[in-house]
Amino acid sequence: MVIRVVVAEDQSAVRAGLVLILGSAPDIEVAGEAADGEEAVRLAEELRPDVVLMDVQMPRLDGVSATRRVVAGGWADVLVLTTFDLDEYVFGALRAGASGFLLKDTDAPALLAGVRTVAAGEGMIAPAVTRRLIAAFAAGRAPRPAGAEPPELAALTRREREVLGCLGEGLSNAQIAARLKMAEATAKTHVSRVLGKLELRSRAQAALLAKELGL
Incomplete structure (x- = not known):
């Protein structure tokens, strides 16, 4: 299979x-x-590629807004590539529905691996960016009353919460299956249910939410 x-x-x-x-x-x-x-959105709609490799800072329409349109249209998965690792870009891209976020100083093998990972339906976040996300949530997460359950988790079963926690660690379907001792197809089904119940567009958004909830 060729990835377009x-x-x-x-x-x-x-x-x-x-x-x-x-x-x-x-x-x-x-x-x-x-x-x-604007051209990125037009080509995504016209060509229906597997992945759009999207820069953040572009004329006419920025990469975050373009990502939001591409994902909303269901035309492709988006892998954001930028020279910046500032939190505002990371959060903006992931909340717009991007499936991954890599820095432009990423070497060629990692870039190719990122494209393949996103095309396979997995999430891809550069290690440096992941560390910033964890630090940001650790510093800014509001404390919850003892015993209080985050409202986002109310719709999830116990197993689905475990899967969400695995997504927060950036695990693939195969790794989730090994961790939770289930078939990979079952893990994939659980991931789909988690995304559906939480109304998330990508695994990367699920990872972001899992970190925010402290899972």
């Missing part, structure tokens, strides 16, 4: 480099290139 990717990056030299890296992989095809957010 749209590359959205306003700097032509950087875009050419990304296209070169992606094109070097036998299982990845660059289906289109966009120089701004």
Whole structure:
């Protein structure tokens, strides 16, 4: 199976480099290139790629807003790529429905792995960004009364809460299955139910919520 990717990056030299890296992989095809957010949205709707590699800061429409439109349309999964690891960009991209977040200094093998991971329906967050997320939530999470249950968990079964906690650790379906001693297909079903009940668009959003809830 060939993974079709749209590359959205306003700097032509950087875009050419990304296209070169992606094109070097036998299982990845660059289906289109966009120089701004509006074009990225148009190409996603027109081409229906597997993944849109999305820059954050672009003219006409920023990457976070473009991500929100692409995800809302159901046209592709989005892997955000940026030089910035500031929390505002991380939170904005993930809450817009992005499936992953990598920094532009990521090396070629990690970039290719990220595209493959997102195309497979998994989440991908750069380790440096994950550390910032954990630190942010640890510093800013409001204390709850003793014994109080977060309202977001009310709709989940005990097993689904365990799965949500695994998503918070960034585990894949196979790793969740091994951790909770279940079949991988069962783990995948639980993940789908968690996302559906919590009205989340991606595993990355589930991971964000799990950290916010302290799971």
